[in-house]
Amino acid sequence: MSDHFSTDCAHAGEDPIPSESTPAVMPIYQTSVYDFPDLGVVDGVWEGRQSGYIYGRYGLPNTFALENIVAKLEKGEAALASASGMASIMVAFSTLLQAGDEVLVAQDSYGGTVSLAARELTRFGIATRLIIDSRSQAVQSAIGSKTRAVVVETLSNPLWNVVDIPALAEVCRAKGVRLLVDNTAATPCIVRPLELGADVVIHSATKFLGGHHDVTAGILAGSRDFIAKARESQIRLGPSLAAFDAWLTVRGIKTLALRMERSCANALKVAKFLSSHSKVARVYYPGLETHPQHEIVRRTMGGNGGAMLSFDIDGGILSANRFVKNLKRIRFAPSFGGVTTSITHPAKTSHRSLSGVQRGEVGIGDALIRLSAGIEDADDIIDEIDAALQG
Numbered sequence: 001m002s003d004h005f006s007t008d009c010a011h012a013g014e015d016p017i018p019s020e021s022t023p024a025v026m027p028i029y030q031t032s033v034y035d036f037p038d039l040g041v042v043d044g045v046w047e048g049r050q051s052g053y054i055y056g057r058y059g060l061p062n063t064f065a066l067e068n069i070v071a072k073l074e075k076g077e078a079a080l081a082s083a084s085g086m087a088s089i090m091v092a093f094s095t096l097l098q099a100g101d102e103v104l105v106a107q108d109s110y111g112g113t114v115s116l117a118a119r120e121l122t123r124f125g126i127a128t129r130l131i132i133d134s135r136s137q138a139v140q141s142a143i144g145s146k147t148r149a150v151v152v153e154t155l156s157n158p159l160w161n162v163v164d165i166p167a168l169a170e171v172c173r174a175k176g177v178r179l180l181v182d183n184t185a186a187t188p189c190i191v192r193p194l195e196l197g198a199d200v201v202i203h204s205a206t207k208f209l210g211g212h213h214d215v216t217a218g219i220l221a222g223s224r225d226f227i228a229k230a231r232e233s234q235i236r237l238g239p240s241l242a243a244f245d246a247w248l249t250v251r252g253i254k255t256l257a258l259r260m261e262r263s264c265a266n267a268l269k270v271a272k273f274l275s276s277h278s279k280v281a282r283v284y285y286p287g288l289e290t291h292p293q294h295e296i297v298r299r300t301m302g303g304n305g306g307a308m309l310s311f312d313i314d315g316g317i318l319s320a321n322r323f324v325k326n327l328k329r330i331r332f333a334p335s336f337g338g339v340t341t342s343i344t345h346p347a348k349t350s351h352r353s354l355s356g357v358q359r360g361e362v363g364i365g366d367a368l369i370r371l372s373a374g375i376e377d378a379d380d381i382i383d384e385i386d387a388a389l390q391g
């Protein structure tokens with residue numbers, strides 16, 4: 001006679017565990033599907049009349065928790081979490097664009113965004129034009145009859161140009177074009193593009209929102225209508241965010257304000273130190289008064305230039321390599337936004353797909369170093385950089 005051994009195994013862990021107390025932190029809902037008591041509830045949940053979840057790709061409690069907090073921080077009506085920053089950008093494109101349309105992308109955007117637009121969208125009949133000048137007048141003249149969207153970054157990587165979002169938003173609104181702003185590098189601690197007139201905010205939550213170099217995630221924020229359409233698109237395309245990654249990102253966000261406060265203060269101190277260093281030819285940091293768009297930083301970002309900066313070391317690639325090899329605790333890692341200070345070499349990493357001539361045109365030299373300031377003691381970061389430059 002069967003002792004139900006196999007059946008008991010198959011139903012392992014299903015008995016409810018009663019509790020009068022509640023978890024202090026949202027648990028990780030590691031389930032890909034929900035059970036329904038009857039067909040009426042299926043209809044109710046599917047049609048949004050009853051609360052409930054359906055299936056992982058449609059969203060889980062952890063992804064909704066992340067979406068709610070980012071919508072709140074970015075002052076959007078709603079948000080949508082995706083499996084990476086690139087997934088979020090693709091979902092935004094697929095929501096807004098169709099064959100025959102055109103998208104304008106700032107040339108100094110993240111290389112992945114540029115190649116997604118230039119190499120993938122074009123295969124689906126969506127034209128992409130790169131704009132070298134993101135100032136409002138130049139964008140106004142670049143917008144054509146087929147343009148549906150303009151994509152810019154609040155602080156663009158690695159030279160940290162700053163866009164004037166209110167001015168761009170005015171131009172885009174007048175032309176009936178959507179303005180998409182990637183706010184990954186600045187974060188809502190510094191600027192909230194939706195409040196300044198942008199239509200959609202994009203984040204690679206892999207960076208400052210997650211904040212610990214241990215999660216890959218993306219998020220869009222915007223109007224309820226846009227996010228509802230983006231969610232439908234994402235459900236069809238498939239790049240939903242896993243529960244654990246959403247949970248990690250929410251945990252990162254709990255310390256976002258504190259981390260950014262320290263990282264931005266550290267970045268400013270490092271930028272000031274490097275500005276007068278004999279081995280440094282040039283510093284790129286929007287928080288310095290000498291930065292060409294510092295006026296926009298003062299007007300739209302409360303004067304805060306963010307936690308990222310770049311600098312040209314005197315000499316060429318050999319000086320850059322010597323500097324990288326001399327570093328001890330500062331890591332050479334091709335990402336940014338973590339609690340520890342990290343650097344990269346844009347010519348060898350984020351911009352290696354450009355030719356030397358193209359890199360020269362955008363101002364990315366062989367001795368350019370990009371630095372993401374962490375939350376360590378500023379003096380320790382500065383001492384290590386100084387020693388590596390002198391060594």
Ligand code: PLP
Pocket residue numbers: 084085086087110112113153157182184185203204205206216217218335
């Ligand atoms: N946007 C910016 C500004 C980025 O720097 C990156 C990645 O570095 C992305 C988007 C893409 O994000 P992810 O790597 O999470 O796909």
